[in-house]
Amino acid sequence: MTDIVAGSRGSRVWVNAALPILGAVITIGAWWGATAAFHIDPFYLPSPVDVIDSFMRTPQYLLQETWTTLQRVLIGFVIAVAGGLAIAVTLAASSVVERMAMPVLAAVNAIPKVALAPLLLVWMGFGDSPKIVMVVLLSFFPVIVSTMAGLTSTPADLRELARSLKASWWQTFVKVRLTWALPQVFVGLKVATPLAIIGAVIGEVVNPDHGLGSVIAGSGASNDTPLAFAALVLLALLGVVLFYLVAGIERVLVPWARTINS
Amino acid sequence: MITIDGVSQTFKGRSGPVEAIRDINLTVGEGEFLTVIGRSGCGKSTLLRMVAGLLKPTAGAVQVAGETVRGPRRDVAMVxxxxxLLPWRSVEDNVMLPVEIFGWRKSEHRANADRLLEMTGLTAFRKRLPHELSGGMQQRVSLCRALIQNPKVMLLDEPFSALDALTREELAVELQRIHMELGTTMIFVTHSIQEAVLLADRVAVLSSRPGQLRRLVEIPIPRPRSFGHNAHLDQVANISAELHSLLLSDAHLPRTQTA
Incomplete structure (x- = not known):
């Protein structure tokens, strides 16, 4: 649990911040070195400088598109989480429903979502809805699976305790099973976060209007590879921020999980 | 207080029925401390679960306070x-769990919780989470959680067997104090002769597979009893030896399986 070689709290915080930054710097440096050493044409692989240049030409525009994508991701993610939790709870409550619904859900999840994008266009036209639906489609399944795994992993001793206290199904569910499932739920949320972003980008690339996916689609048409890379970098940053946001919420909500699982 | 009347239990195993408990008859008086001792796999936990109403006897019946047991009761607490413990609840909130589940008023039982925590030396740790406590302290919390029900009967299923030797002795002495103070009827399942001799008014010795009542041994040593030096070492030694031979003589009985 605690690292013997770790120094004072202050220096540990410093190391915690410095190591990820160092990793990023090395990665970008290698990228830059490769483009410079092999004289790669920016059309194929722009250097970090080209990408920053491209961003600085239209920062307002790119940030606006980032915000559009982020909104779609967040709305879709919230719907996927709420829906996923509700479905998981229903399935965990009734084994009949579970056995009926699980194959259907797995089948829906197995459909390549890119293939659905043209259909969504037919059904919903342009605008936000088909993109948000794509986000939901990509990210709901891990939430269901992980929540169900959590709900069915209540230890035998806690179940026996609830029985011996004559707790009702609902009391057992709320006071024991649901909270016990939270660490697993968060595993699902962490898997679902990047999938939500991928969903938004698929929706935007196939059916472009606004958002970073549309920027990428448009840059392809105008042979502007550095712009596409600028959009990719922004998407990657979005992914990192959202992932750590979820991890942060987890630390606040289930502080006990880190210690009992280690 | 408790009548165990011709109770048997047969489980359906993969290779046919397994007889766990055969025709046990026992009565436990009010305020009595009965210890059930037997080798592992002799069905002593099964017997306790039937008294708790967690398991229905295949034959016979259990009565608590004159009523036939058909399910868990609020005046019977289990350890x-x-x-x-719920890992996300503080010590104090874990102790209050039965109060919440029974739908009792929390404000009326707070003082009782405080008193129990005080009695078990947990007052300073009331806000801690379970993982911050030692195994012995965790088991004290679970004792408090059982006691907050104001139970007429406490059923303890090898509550100290996962603890180290010194903590076990400490908690056994503490349990004796609680029993003397509250006078709760207790059935305590163990495989430790030492614990049985320290705690029990009577020891029910079970034989193995199927679990049958082999002998009821009275322990007439006055309380408070203690481990180590005391005035009754000879008696303790005699009773321990008797229990020992009763338990070990089981070994030569024909058995299909050893647990």
């Missing part, structure tokens, strides 16, 4: 081998 398990594992502390079974």
């Amino acid at each position: 398990f081998q594992k502390p079974a």
Whole structure:
């Protein structure tokens, strides 16, 4: 649990911040070195400088598109989480429903979502809805699976305790099973976060209007590879921020999980 | 207080029925401390679960306070081998769990919780989470959680067997104090002769597979009893030796399986 070689709290915080930054710097440096050493044409692989240049030409525009994508991701993610939790709870409550619904859900999840994008266009036209639906489609399944795994992993001793206290199904569910499932739920949320972003980008690339996916689609048409890379970098940053946001919420909500699982 | 009347239990195993308990008859008086001792796999936990109403006897019946047991009762509290604490609840909130589940007023039982925590030396740790406590302290919390029900009967299923030797002795002495103070009827399942001799008014010795009542041994040593030096060492030694031979003589009985 605690690292013997770790120094004072202050220096540990410093190391915690410095190591990820160092990793990023090395990665970008290698990228830059490769483009410079092999004289790669920016059309194929722009250097970090080209990408920053491209961003600085239209920062307002790119940030606006980032915000559009982020909104779609967040709305879709919230719907996927709420829906996923509700479905998981229903399935965990009734084994009949579970056995009926699980194959259907797995089948829906197995459909390549890119293939659905043209259909969504037919059904919903342009605008936000088909993109948000794509986000939901990509990210709901891990939430269901992980929540169900959590709900069915209540230890035998806690179940026996609830029985011996004559707790009702609902009391057992709320006071024991649901909270016990939270660490697993968060595993699902962490898997679902990047999938939500991928969903938004698929929706935007196939059916472009606004958002970073549309920027990428448009840059392809105008042979502007550095712009596409600028959009990719922004998407990657979005992914990192959202992932750590979820991890942060987890630390606040289930502080006990880190210690009992280690 | 408790009547165990011709109770048997047969489980359906994969290779045919397994007889766990055969025709046990026992009565436990009010305020009595009965210890059930037997080798592992002799069905002593099964017997306890039937008294608790967690398991229905295949034959016979259990009565608590004159009523036939058909399910768990609020005046019967159970302490398990594992502390079974909710890891996200503080010590104090874990102790209050039965109050919440029974739908009792929390404000009326706070003082009782405080008193129990005080009695078990947990007052300073009331805000801590279970993982911050030692195994012995966790088991104390689970004792408090059972006691907050104001139970007429406490059923303890090898509650100290997962603890180290010194902590076990400490908690056994503490349990004796609680029993003397509250006078709760207790059935305590163990495989430790030492614990049985320290705690019990009577020891029910079970034989193995199927679990049958082999002998009821009275322990007429006055309380408070203690481990180590005391005035009754000879008696303790005699009773321990008797229990020992009763338990070990089981070994030569024909058995299909050893647990």
